[in-house]
Amino acid sequence: MIKNIPDLQEKLHDLLLSQKDSITQGKVAEYIPALAKINPQLMGVCVATIDGNIVGVGDYQQPFSIQSISKVFGLVMAMNRMGDSLWQRINMEPSGQAFNSIIQLEWEKGIPRNPVINAGALLISDVLASHYSSSKLAFLTFMRSLANDDNIHIDQNVYQSELSHGNRNAALAYLMKSFGNIEAEVPEVLNHYFTQCSISMNCQQLAQSLLFLANKGSDPRTNDIICSRQDSHRVNAILSTSGMYDQSGEFAFSVGLPAKSGVGGGIVAIVPNYGVICAWSPPLNNYGNSVVGMSLIKSLAHELNLSIY
Ligand code: GLU
Numbered sequence: 001m002i003k004n005i006p007d008l009q010e011k012l013h014d015l016l017l018s019q020k021d022s023i024t025q026g027k028v029a030e031y032i033p034a035l036a037k038i039n040p041q042l043m044g045v046c047v048a049t050i051d052g053n054i055v056g057v058g059d060y061q062q063p064f065s066i067q068s069i070s071k072v073f074g075l076v077m078a079m080n081r082m083g084d085s086l087w088q089r090i091n092m093e094p095s096g097q098a099f100n101s102i103i104q105l106e107w108e109k110g111i112p113r114n115p116v117i118n119a120g121a122l123l124i125s126d127v128l129a130s131h132y133s134s135s136k137l138a139f140l141t142f143m144r145s146l147a148n149d150d151n152i153h154i155d156q157n158v159y160q161s162e163l164s165h166g167n168r169n170a171a172l173a174y175l176m177k178s179f180g181n182i183e184a185e186v187p188e189v190l191n192h193y194f195t196q197c198s199i200s201m202n203c204q205q206l207a208q209s210l211l212f213l214a215n216k217g218s219d220p221r222t223n224d225i226i227c228s229r230q231d232s233h234r235v236n237a238i239l240s241t242s243g244m245y246d247q248s249g250e251f252a253f254s255v256g257l258p259a260k261s262g263v264g265g266g267i268v269a270i271v272p273n274y275g276v277i278c279a280w281s282p283p284l285n286n287y288g289n290s291v292v293g294m295s296l297i298k299s300l301a302h303e304l305n306l307s308i309y
Helices: 005-017 020-025 033-037 067-088 103-107 118-131 135-147 156-164 167-178 186-197 203-209 229-242 245-254 291-304
Strands: 044-049 054-058 199-201 259-261 266-271 275-280
Touching (some): 005 044, 005 291, 033 156, 044 203, 044 291, 054 203, 067 118, 067 135, 067 229, 067 259, 067 266, 103 167, 118 135, 118 186, 135 186, 135 203, 156 186, 167 186, 186 199, 199 203, 203 266, 203 275, 229 245, 259 291
Antiparallel strands (some): 044 054, 044 275, 259 266, 266 275
16 A cells, blocks of 8 residues: 555556557447547546545546446445345346346346346436436435535436437346336436436546445545445445456456446446545447556556455
């Protein structure tokens, strides 16, 4: 662990410089057309520590589409709302399938494998849509309060693009509805899900917003309890086994941190009792993980000996 902040700044700077050639190894997500327009050269990384330090380099203050990173926050809201009954409708096992796969969901009778694949996040979106009078506003308010920034907003271009290219997500939601595992109407569930995926935030905001997961559920800046200690442990366990799509095993093997990535190119990694790393670079590998983001977090974890295992 580096306690000396100038040293950490220098380390991040060197790591970022060493990544310039890796960008070409990935491809920006194109299946959501609005995401395809991003400049692939942008990249940034930020570390927020529970004792209040923020160290960032590159484009770490440039907002990007958080996409699946939103699934972490939705899960926390649903756990807070539902308690243990949530786990009757959703599982906590790795899927070993692509994030938007539909095959397993039929075999398993509409019970998603875990909350961070698309089927699981749609189920969580149903929980939120069914339990809040305005789940989209509740979600945005939660994000704004965690990031301490009322300017956090939904990117309407991304939202519209997801809505008009969301047939696979609609298929997942209708399949779960056919098994009786979705309460609200499917368009309402999709509307919530696409909204939360379309939020724009930067690396610093994401790293700071997730500090509670590095601090046993409480926000170290305010001492507010964001979730119980047990739920913080459970979320980190799910992120360790499933947060990096079907590359989660390799990520646990080579990095050893609970993490979540999104097809916007962001990756957040939780370092328990220390802080959160957020790396961002849009080009993705075949699993949907940012090539540079993975490499940055991997190098940092090795050099600072951060693995939890
Ligand atoms: N909104 C994206 C989708 O549903 C999120 C995917 C992701 O970031 O994993 O396909």
